[in-house]
Each structure stands twice: as C-alpha cells, then as structure tokens.
Amino acid sequence: xxxxxxxxxxxxxxxxxxxxxxxxxxxxxxxxxxxxxxxxxxxxxxxxxxxxxxxxxxxxxxxxxxxxxxxxxxxxxxxxxxxxxxxxxxxxxxxxxxxxxxxxxxxxxxxxxxxxxxxxxxxxxxxxxxxxxxxxxxxxxxxxxxxxxxxxxxxxxxxxxxxxxxxxxxxxxxxxxxxxxxxxxxxxxxxxxxxxxxxxxxxxxxxxxxxxxxxxxxxxxxxxxxxxxxxxxxxxxxxxxxxxxxxxxxxxxxxxxxxxxxxxxxxxxxxxxxxxxxxxxxxxxxxxxxxxxxxxxxxxxxxxxxxxxxxxxxxxxxxxxxxxxxxxxxxxxxxxxxxxxxxxxxxxxxxxxxxxxxxxxxxxxxxxxxxxxxxxxxxxxxxx
Numbered sequence: 001x002x003x004x005x006x007x008x009x010x011x012x013x014x015x016x017x018x019x020x021x022x023x024x025x026x027x028x029x030x031x032x033x034x035x036x037x038x039x040x041x042x043x044x045x046x047x048x049x050x051x052x053x054x055x056x057x058x059x060x061x062x063x064x065x066x067x068x069x070x071x072x073x074x075x076x077x078x079x080x081x082x083x084x085x086x087x088x089x090x091x092x093x094x095x096x097x098x099x100x101x102x103x104x105x106x107x108x109x110x111x112x113x114x115x116x117x118x119x120x121x122x123x124x125x126x127x128x129x130x131x132x133x134x135x136x137x138x139x140x141x142x143x144x145x146x147x148x149x150x151x152x153x154x155x156x157x158x159x160x161x162x163x164x165x166x167x168x169x170x171x172x173x174x175x176x177x178x179x180x181x182x183x184x185x186x187x188x189x190x191x192x193x194x195x196x197x198x199x200x201x202x203x204x205x206x207x208x209x210x211x212x213x214x215x216x217x218x219x220x221x222x223x224x225x226x227x228x229x230x231x232x233x234x235x236x237x238x239x240x241x242x243x244x245x246x247x248x249x250x251x252x253x254x255x256x257x258x259x260x261x262x263x264x265x266x267x268x269x270x271x272x273x274x275x276x277x278x279x280x281x282x283x284x285x286x287x288x289x290x291x292x293x294x295x296x297x298x299x300x301x302x303x304x305x306x307x308x309x310x311x312x313x314x315x316x317x318x319x320x321x322x323x324x325x326x327x328x329x330x331x332x333x334x335x336x337x338x339x340x341x342x343x344x345x346x347x348x349x350x351x352x353x354x355x356x357x358x359x360x361x362x363x364x365x366x367x368x369x370x371x372x373x374x375x376x377x378x379x380x381x382x383x384x
Contacts, residue, residue, distance in 0.1 A: 032045050032046050032049070032050065033045075033046055035353055037353070038314065038315075040315055041351070042350070042351065042352060042353050043351055043352045044352045044353055044354035044355060045354075047076070047077050047078060047352060047355070048078065048079060048354070051076070051078060052076075053074040053075055053076045053077075054074070054075045054077065054351065054352065054357070054359075054376075055072070055074055056072070056073040056074070056075055056359075056374070056376055068101065068102040069099060069100055069101025069102055069105070070099060070100060070101075071097055071098065071099025071100075072097065072098055072099065073095055073096065073097040073099075073376075074095065074096055075093065075094075075095045075376070076093065076094040076095065077091050077092070077093055077352070077355055077357070078091055078092050079091050079092075088218070088219070089115060089117050090113075090115060090122075090215075090219075090220045091220075091355060092112075092113070092114040092115070093111075093112070093113040093114070094110075094111070094112050094113075095110065095111050095112075096108075096109065096110040096111075097109055097110075097128075103133045104131075104133055105130070105131065105132045105133050105134070106130070106131050107128060107129060107130030107131065107132065108128065108129060108130075109126060109127055109128025109129065109130075109156075110126060110127060110128075111124070111125075111126035112124070112125050112126065120163055120164035121161060121162065121163055121164070122161075122162050122164075122171060122213075123159070123160060123161045123162070124158070124159065124160045124175075125158065125159045125160075126156075126157075126158045126159075127155075127156060127157045127158070128154075128155075128156045129154070129155050129156075130152065130153075130154050130156075131151070131152070131153055132151070132152040132153075132154060133149065133150070133151050133152075133186065134149070134150060134152065134281075134293070134294065135147050135148065135149050135150075135292075135294075136148050136149075136150065136280065136281065136294050136297075137294070137295055137296075137297075138193065138195055148185070148187050148193060149185075149186040149187050150183055150184065150185055150186055150281070151183070151184045151186050152181060152182070152183050152281070153181070153182040153183075154179060154180065154181050154182075155178075155179070155180045156177070156178065156179050157176075157177070157178040158175070158176070158177050158178075159175065159176050160173060160174065160175035160176070160211055161173045161174060161175075162211060162213055169214055169215055169216045170212070170213070170214050171212070171213045171214075171215075172210075172211070172212050172213075173210075173211055174208070174209065174210060174211065175208075175209045175210075175211045175232060175234070176206075176207070176208055176209070177205075177206075177207045177209070177234065178204070178205070178206050178207075178241075179204070179205040179206075180203075180204050180205075181200075181202070181203055181204075181205065181279070181281075182201070182202050183200060183201045183202070183281070184201070185201075195280050196280055199243060199244070199279075200279040200280060200281070203243040203244065203279065204241060204242060204243050205236055205242050205243065205244060205279070205282070206236065206240045206241035206242040207234040207235060207236045207240060207242065207248075208234065208235055208240050209232045209233055209234035209235065210232065210233050211230070211231070211232040212229075212230070212231045212232070213229070213230045213231075214227065214228070214229040214230075215228050215229075216228070217254075217256065218356070219355065219356035220377075220381075221352075221355060221356050221357040221358070221376075221377035221378065221381075222348070222356055222357060222358040222377050222378050223254075223256045223264075223266075223356075223378065224256060224258060224264050224356075225256050225257050225258055225264075226255075226256055227253070227254070227255050227256075228253070228254040229251070229252070229253045229254075230251070230252050231249075231250060231251040231252070232248075232249075232250055233247065233248070233249045234247065234248045234249075235247050236278070244277070244278055244279060245276055245277075246274060246275060246276040246277055246278040247274070247275040247276065248272065248273070248274050248275075248278075248284075249272070249273045249275075250270070250271070250272045250273075251270065251271055251272075252268070252269070252270040252271075253268070253269050253270070254266065254267070254268050254380055255267045262310055262311040262312070263308070263309070263310050263311075264308070264309040264310075264311075265306070265308055265309075266306065266307045266308070266309070266378075266380075267304075267305075267306050268303070268304065268305045268306070268307075268323070268380050269303070269304050270287070270301075270302075270303045270304075271300070271301065271302045271303070272284040272300065272301045273299070273300045274299050274300065280297075281294065283297040283298065283299070284297065284298060284299070284300060284301040284327065285297045285298075285301060285327065286301050286303060286325040286326070286327050286340045287301070287303060287325075288303060288305060288323050288324075288325055288340065288341075288342040288364075288366065289321065289323075289342055289344055289362055289364035289371060289373060289379060290342040290343075290344060290364030290365050290366035290369060290370060290371045291325075291340060291342055291366045291367075291369060291371075292369055292371070295369070296325070296327045296338065296340050297327055298326075298327030298328050298329045298332070298337065299328065299329045299330055300327065300328050300329075300334075301325060301326070301327045302325060302326050302334070303323060303324070303325035304323060304324055304325070305321060305322070305323025305324075305342075305380075306321065306322060306323070307319055307320070307321040307379070307380075308320050308321070309348065314350070315349055315350045316347070316348070316349060316350075317347070317348040317349075317350075317358065317360075318345065318346070318347055318348075319345060319346045319347070319348060319360075319362070320344070320345045320346075321342075321343065321344055321345070321346075321362075321364075321379075322341075322342065322343040322344075323341065323342050323343075324339060324340065324341045324342075325339075325340045325341075326338070326339060326340065327340070338367075340366065340367055341366060341367060342364050342365065342366040343364070343365055344362055344363050344364030344365060345362070345363060346360055346361055346362030346363065346373075346375065346379075347360045347361060348360035348375070357376070357377060358375075358377065359374075359375060359376050359377070360374075360375050361373065361374060361375065362375055362379060
C-alpha cells in the first residue's frame with residue numbers, strides 16, 4: 001500500500017503546487033468548463049488556466065481482470081512552456097491511477113510524459129505497484145486448452161530519454177524497465193505445469209533498451225492525420241541486473257489520414273519478437289480490443305487493425321474497427337498459428353478541443369470473447 005499512498009500524496013502536492021502558480025485575480029466559475037466557441041462542455045481552459053485535470057473515473061472492463069472494476073485516473077495536461085509559435089509540441093502530461101477489479105486485482109501508480117524542446121529532448125518516467133490476479137491459457141495434449149490462474153505482486157519502474165535528430169521528427173535514445181515479480185499459482189495442480197519454472201515465481205527483471213520514435217501526428221491524443229512509428233530493442237541480462245537473459249524487439253506504425261472533412265481513417269501494424277527464454281507471463285501476446293491479455297501468446301506476435309472515425313457533429317463521433325493477429329511459436333510457424341480477429345464500434349466526445357482530446361466507449365468482439373472499454377484519446381496509445 002505504500003506506493004498507493006505515495007501516489008495520492010504526489011497528486012495532492014501537484015494540485016497544491018499548481019494552485020500556488022495561479023494568479024490571484026483568476027476566479028473559477030462554471031463558465032470555465034464550457035468552450036467559448038460553441039458553449040459545449042470542454043475542459044481545455046480548465047486545464048490551461050487553472051492547471052486542472054481531466055478526472056477519468058473509468059470502468060475497468062479488461063476480460064483478463066474479471067471483466068469489471070473501477071479505476072480513478074486524474075490526468076493533468078498543460079501546454080509545453082518552451083514551444084515556439086507555429087510549431088506543434090506535445091503538451092506535458094502527468095497522471096496517477098488507483099484501481100480495483102472484480103477478480104480482486106488492485107494497483108496504483110504515476111506517470112510523467114514531457115519534452116524539453118530547447119534541449120531537443122523528450123522523456124517519460126513512471127512507477128507502479130500491483131496485486132494482480134490473471135489467467136493464462138495453454139494447449140495441453142489430448143486435453144486441449146486449459147486455463148491457469150496466478151497471483152502477481154509486481155513493482156515496476158520505467159524511464160526513457162530520447163533526443164531529436166537534427167530538425168526532423170525522429171528521436172532516438174535509451175530506456176530502462178525494472179520489474180520485481182512474486183508469483184503464486186492459484187490452481188489445483190500439485191506440480192507446476194511444464195511452462196512454469198521455479199525462477200519465474202520470484203525474480204528481478206531489469207532491461208536496458210534502445211528506442212526510436214518518429215512522430216508526425218497533428219496531435220498525440222486523437223490524431224486526424226499523420227504518421228507515428230515507434231520501435232525499441234530491450235536486453236535483459238546479468239549485466240543489467242536481470243535474473244533472466246532474453247531480448248525483445250517491438251515495432252508499431254500508425255497512419256492517419258482524412259478521406260473527407262469529417263472522416264478520419266487510421267491503420268495500425270505492430271509486431272513483437274522475443275529471443276531466448278523469458279518468464280511465461282512476459283511472452284508476447286496479441287493486443288486487440290476484445291481479446292483478453294495473454295489469451296494468445298507466442299514467441300512472436302503480428303497485428304494489423306484499422307479504425308474509421310466519422311465526426312457527425314463538431315463534438316460527437318462514431319468509430320468502427322476491425323483487426324487480426326497471430327502469435328507463432330518455435331513449434332508453430334506463422335501459417336499454422338491461429339488467426340485471432342476482432343471487430344467493434346464506439347462513440348467519442350471532444351472533451352478538450354484545444355488539445356484534440358476525444359473520449360468515449362468501445363465495444364469489441366473477438367474469436368471467443370467480448371470486451372468494452374473506456375477510451376481516452378486513441379485506443380491505440382495503450383497498445384504501442
């Protein structure tokens with residue numbers, strides 16, 4: 001619980017600090033929550049002038065965590081102080097979260113994403129603690145697919161620093177991820193299944209990576225046009241402080257363009273390759289809406305998806321999406337791996353016009369599952 005209390009204290013301190021910066025002559029009124037252009041609900045001025053936050057009190061609907069839960073995520077968004085006129089610089093974002101789900105999973109954490117344009121740098125730093133109950137699936141000879149339940153006590157710390165290359169939109173840098181995991185089987189088997197080794201039950205994972213990011217979107221929340229490519233290669237080894245030796249290479253590419261003034265078309269392609277032996281719970285899994293986390297794992301994953309958004313008013317939009325993925329292993333080649341698919345629809349509301357932030361709800365179906373999701377910004381931001 002110590003990390004939970006630290007997160008709450010961080011948010012209280014952040015709000016107190018922001019309040020000290022606010023000019024005394026500024027007085028809050030309900031008019032701040034309306035857009036000066038159309039008079040509709042909009043949090044842009046509240047975020048900018050009052051250093052406020054978007055109170056994302058969302059329902060946790062991930063099937064892997066019981067299908068129901070609650071999470072409170074205050075998100076502070078503020079224009080970067082160092083941006084030049086006429087040049088888009090992503091706003092600084094500070095967020096915390098605390099939540100609990102129907103299968104008694106709970107967690108808390110905080111995240112900071114910001115940039116230093118004058119130094120040509122952008123950075124991310126975050127931390128979290130979770131007590132997670134999660135099911136994993138494996139095909140057992142003769143028996144077929146079986147579900148195995150585990151409890152995880154996990155502490156996570158993450159940081160990255162990227163530097164701009166020349167005057168381009170390309171950034172390159174280093175990142176670090178630390179995980180401490182204590183894992184307890186929660187099923188009736190006397191012996192551990194074959195895919196679980198003793199070391200996986202209590203370990204430290206420490207990875208150092210090289211990251212690349214190319215971002216030419218018109219905004220980082222809910223883009224209307226542009227290209228975003230992100231890739232990293234992470235190494236876990238004894239020299240990094242890890243109990244396992246393995247490597248991950250991930251790459252994701254997003255492309256947005258407008259087929260008309262109100263129609264935004266988006267395409268996503270992503271892949272993850274893992275080399276050597278990682279703990280079973282960190283095997284790559286197919287990441288699509290409607291597909292439970294870790295339901296389809298392999299040594300590699302490949303995903304494609306398209307999302308179409310139509311703005312039927314200046315505030316309200318409807319989206320539709322469809323995608324597919326595969327998770328081949330050393331034993332099962334790509335052509336023979338099971339095809340995982342998803343499809344669904346959703347609705348969006350432009351909650352902060354000056355930042356291009358849309359939020360809403362998606363419902364999605366896949367091979368054998370259904371899920372619904374509270375979306376803040378783009379649904380793809382959480383899956384890169």
